[in-house]
Amino acid sequence: MWFEIIPTFAIITTFYGLPHVLIRLVNRSVHEGNPAGRSYEDWNPYQTTYFRRDKHHCYNTWWEKYFRPNAMGEGNTFRPHGLEQLD
Numbered sequence: 001m002w003f004e005i006i007p008t009f010a011i012i013t014t015f016y017g018l019p020h021v022l023i024r025l026v027n028r029s030v031h032e033g034n035p036a037g038r039s040y041e042d043w044n045p046y047q048t049t050y051f052r053r054d055k056h057h058c059y060n061t062w063w064e065k066y067f068r069p070n071a072m073g074e075g076n077t078f079r080p081h082g083l084e085q086l087d
Helices: 002-030 049-056 062-066
Strands: none
Touching: none
């Protein structure tokens, strides 16, 4: 029947999804809480000017709020404030 595919689907989904989650956890533990594994310490300040500005005009993620504050700013660039909160 059709439901016989469910165990196989669960195994394949776990097999392909688990490495992505594990790599993000390893990068968070090694790269100062950054899941993408980038390091901003050796960058030239002129290369990250707009990125740092945008980080200060955004809402925090739960990771930055409760576990480890980000050295580049306090926000997530994917969750910006609206125009009413900008200076």
